[in-house]
Amino acid sequence: STLPVTVEQMAYHSACVARGRPRALLAADLPFLACATPERAIESAARLIQDGGAQVIKVEGGAPVLPAVRRLTDHGVAVCAHLGLLPQSVNRIGGYRFQGRDQASAAAIRQDALALQEAGASLLVLECVPAALASEICRSLAIPVIGIGAGNGCDGQVLVLHDMLGLNPGRPPSFSRDFLKGRGSVAEALAAYVAAVRDRSFPGPAETPY
Structure with a gap:
């Protein structure tokens, strides 16, 4: 809260x-x-x-x-x-x-x-x-x-950083994506997020419930 x-x-x-x-x-x-x-x-x-x-x-x-x-x-x-x-x-x-x-x-x-x-x-x-x-x-x-x-x-x-990196201990928000998964560093994850936002592949259908 x-x-x-x-x-x-x-x-x-x-x-x-x-x-x-x-x-x-x-x-x-x-x-x-x-x-x-x-x-x-x-x-x-x-x-x-x-x-x-x-x-x-x-x-x-x-x-x-x-x-x-x-x-x-x-x-x-x-x-x-x-x-x-x-x-x-x-x-x-x-x-x-x-x-x-x-x-x-x-x-x-x-x-x-x-x-x-x-x-x-x-x-x-x-x-x-x-x-x-x-x-x-x-x-x-x-x-x-x-x-x-x-x-x-x-x-x-915009995303909450912890959601973007998959560091949420509970169920992640339906509109978030774990950009750290499969990557070796936080810097790589952030770069992937920026690229996905720029080419509008994020949020995709999986992150757009409504």
């Missing part, structure tokens, strides 16, 4: 990554309820940027977080929006389940995606939504769309 994570913990770990990265864009998540109000979002984002070295702030949710997204972007913060399966909302939605599978929820995700773009979001993560819905949203937006469990029609892909 991501729910116990605090702004202080995110800032610390973000700073660790910032010290080790050569040039990659660094995004940090606002923790649970850190954007409950625009004021709290500004304070939390400042910590992640100033103390953690983050360049992009990721915010989960749709309509309820629009005021916070507007305030952040008005103050020069690059925001990554996040729709579909929202890990910080698992208690409300009943677990880690695919979203947008019925007409009403799909329409809500479409509407939220457009609203977040209008509010100033610089990019969008779509997690665990049907591939057709993700492709449709990607075509309708001017900002980049990054998918995780959302088919190969998005502008880019």
Whole structure:
């Protein structure tokens, strides 16, 4: 669960990554309820940027977080929006389940995606939504769309590193692939993942349940 994570913990770990990265864009998540109000979002984002070295702030949710997204972007913060399966909302939605599978929820995700773009979001993560819905949203937006469990029609892909390397002690997510299997190093696995995303062979039919 991501729910116990605090702004202080995110800032610390973000700073660790910032010290080790050569040039990659660094995004940090606002923790649970850190954007409950625009004021709290500004304070939390400042910590992640100033103390953690983050360049992009990721915010989960749709309509309820629009005021916070507007305030952040008005103050020069690059925001990554996040729709579909929202890990910080698992208690409300009943677990880690695919979203947008019925007409009403799909329409809500479409509407939220457009609203977040209008509010100033610089990019969008779509997690665990049907591939057709993700492709449709990607075509309708001017900002980049990054998918995780959302088919190969998005502008880019993201995976949890441990899932990508087959280091999950339990059942792996249905949309992941073990890129370390049959390879001799983590570097080889990461290179294979990058190549598969670029040629759109990942995610394939086996990793696209909906």
